[in-house]
Amino acid sequence: MTFTHRALARPSVTANDVSAPLADDVVRRAQQGDVDAFEALYRAHAPAVHALARRMLGSDGAAREMVQDIFVRAWERLGSFRGESAFGTWLHRVGVNIILTQLRVARRDLHRFTEDEPDDGAAVAGPPDGGVEVRIDLDSAIARLPTGARTVFVLYDIEGYAHDEIAQMLGLAPGTVRAHLWRARRLLMRYLDA
Numbered sequence: 001m002t003f004t005h006r007a008l009a010r011p012s013v014t015a016n017d018v019s020a021p022l023a024d025d026v027v028r029r030a031q032q033g034d035v036d037a038f039e040a041l042y043r044a045h046a047p048a049v050h051a052l053a054r055r056m057l058g059s060d061g062a063a064r065e066m067v068q069d070i071f072v073r074a075w076e077r078l079g080s081f082r083g084e085s086a087f088g089t090w091l092h093r094v095g096v097n098i099i100l101t102q103l104r105v106a107r108r109d110l111h112r113f114t115e116d117e118p119d120d121g122a123a124v125a126g127p128p129d130g131g132v133e134v135r136i137d138l139d140s141a142i143a144r145l146p147t148g149a150r151t152v153f154v155l156y157d158i159e160g161y162a163h164d165e166i167a168q169m170l171g172l173a174p175g176t177v178r179a180h181l182w183r184a185r186r187l188l189m190r191y192l193d194a
Contacts, residue, residue, distance in 0.1 A: 026040055056154045057102075
């Protein structure tokens with residue numbers, strides 16, 4: 001199911017409606033199977049979901065693919081949305097959970113949660129999808145972080161989760177979360193100073 005290139009059949013359903021008082025009606029219609037209403041939700045929330053995925057995964061290509069996965073899963077789980085929070089908040093949590101699941105699978109495949117950093121202080125290669133001349137900015141520096149450090153950094157410093165919440169989500173001790181965060185900040189300072 002792809003929502004990006006399909007024209008809306010109803011002119012009354014737009015992405016702007018999602019942030020208006022009609023948002024509850026758009027969500028309700030989507031829950032009842034109205035694909036046009038769900039597409040309006042997609043258009044309104046896809047940029048934020050993409051930003052979250054790009055930061056957590058460190059790759060724009062992987063983030064684009066993950067956005068589709070998140071929205072397909074949201075469509076499947078839409079009936080579980082009870083309206084106790086804003087739709088965007090619910091969708092954000094669905095996205096974080098899906099991304100964390102993918103990272104766990106990758107961790108199992110690699111048998112480790114973190115990657116080794118260079119011991120000699122040499123610059124690390126650019127982000128996985130970078131070109132020859134990669135412009136160093138915060139997003140590309142975050143993408144260069146080892147997976148564990150990047151995940152904790154994004155969840156704590158960007159998304160605002162507490163150490164204990166992150167520890168529970170990742171199945172780590174709170175001290176390990178703090179260590180990942182310290183490492184991420186130290187590496188970011190090195191990457192941004194280079």
